Amino acid sequence: MTLRIYNTMTGGKEEFVPLEPGKVKMYVCGVTVYDYCHIGHARAYVAFDMIYRYLKYSGFDVTYVRNYTDIDDKIIKRANEQGIPWHEVAERFIVEFNKDMTALGIQIPTHEPKATGHIPEIIAIVQSLVEKGFAYEVNGDVYFRVAKFPAYLKLSKRNLDDMQAGARVDVDERKENPMDFALWKASKPGEPAWESPWGGGRPGWHIECSAMSMKYLGETFDIHGGGKDLVFPHHENEIAQSEAANGKQFVRYWMHNGFVNINAEKMSKSLGNFFTIKEVLSRYDAEVLRFFLLSAHYRSPIDFSDQNLSEAESGLERIYKALAGIDGAISANCVDEHSSIVEAETELTEKVSTFSGRFRDAMDDDFNTALAIGTVFELVRSVNRFLAEVRPVSASRQELLRMARKHISDVGNVLGIFSSAPEDYILRIKGRKVEGLAIAEEEIEKMIEERALARKSKDFARSDEIRDLLLGKGIELLDGPKGTTWRVK
């Protein structure tokens, strides 16, 4: 099967054929840097990071561009509120953005251009649009003339008349058409300004993406992505600017990720119901968040809740426990014996040999990570069954387990998960829970010792008393062959 991608422009899945064989040029709209990122951003950038990784895994040479919009009304507003220069706001939140991306294990794109680093390119496009009659200047502002571009709204599949009928925008008398949008904005005194043929000013919101994508990827490129909410107006306006300026197709495949919901409602700044990435990471492991985000298809809405995150944590733990089981079995001395083949071995052999194909089929179908994770769980069950029935294992059986382990690691590399040492993951989760505990670790250890003595002398009443006491404080005791360990419930 070849890779198929859902294209917002056509509304269906299409076989992916890059412009240049073997190469993919991909642009994803980055953030406007005026505030901390929320988990909606996390979802978008985790999704496109997964896509970037899978394209590379599939053998493509990928050029991935993700920009920073570092000049914008919101940045200026924030700077005025805080009484600091606008570029300090931008610089600060670029640093914060990068901290969040690093925590989420997101790979660094090929290029991370900034809007302010491309003012001449922006001015050149605006100028060309004015010359071609696609744009006009009014008092230092330059607007795009939507009536001149018949394909306008082809991505969001609307028409101008309906838009105007339902428009909630204040009509600006200076515009020829209420839907005309700003390519260039004249600066008021005290605002950041760059020299231009229309006087001092700054770029409008959408133009920077047209300029930067063209510079790094060319006039036509393969994939352009972003959140669903960017379809209109941002991407629609990018199409208008780019195609009007260049006279050729702008993007071949438009990809949009679904929203993160809170209680089935869109999470957004205007609703005020958002969580920042930092808040979420203070409560959940980054890998858990990433696993959760990838457990649904990237285009579906996903509901963020404590219950769903806890379930993701349990599921991820199941996978890590299986990995720990494999690691234990393959590092142990193998036995030189050939016991008869059992059913669990036949099953695992079959699962291992078909695994790569099933994983690729899932991912080739518009990056179906939910299905891909499902195949991992199936392999995990086979591994556990095998481990339960066949022990100790012979050299050839260790090899089978090694292959299973490699398959899970390979999937992990594409999804950006499963890369921790299993013990590290388990310790990390434990450590996180210990923080909120009302009892010191030493005290727990002391009580476990006392209980061990009681058990030795068959004083089970005392033993159970201690166990219940700790359980009341949220500590669960785990009696194993090597003694008693504990964990936070």
Next chain:
RNA sequence: GGCGACGUGGCCAAGUGGUAAGGCAAAGCUCUGCAAAAGCUUCAUUCAUCGGUUCAAAUCCGAUCGUCGCCUCCA
């Protein structure tokens, strides 16, 4: 008002014509002094409702109900 998406077991979630993946939870078993943990096993004759097309539909068409999104900054 215009446009669009979605509705799958207790919860989450794949599945777009060939007879319901997977996870969480639950129950049973193994293990255990008893438990817990872990592992294994079991768990949707049915896919919002009603019609239609088809040899065959969760999947296609129509209607109805419900939820959500875009049309304003937004990942």
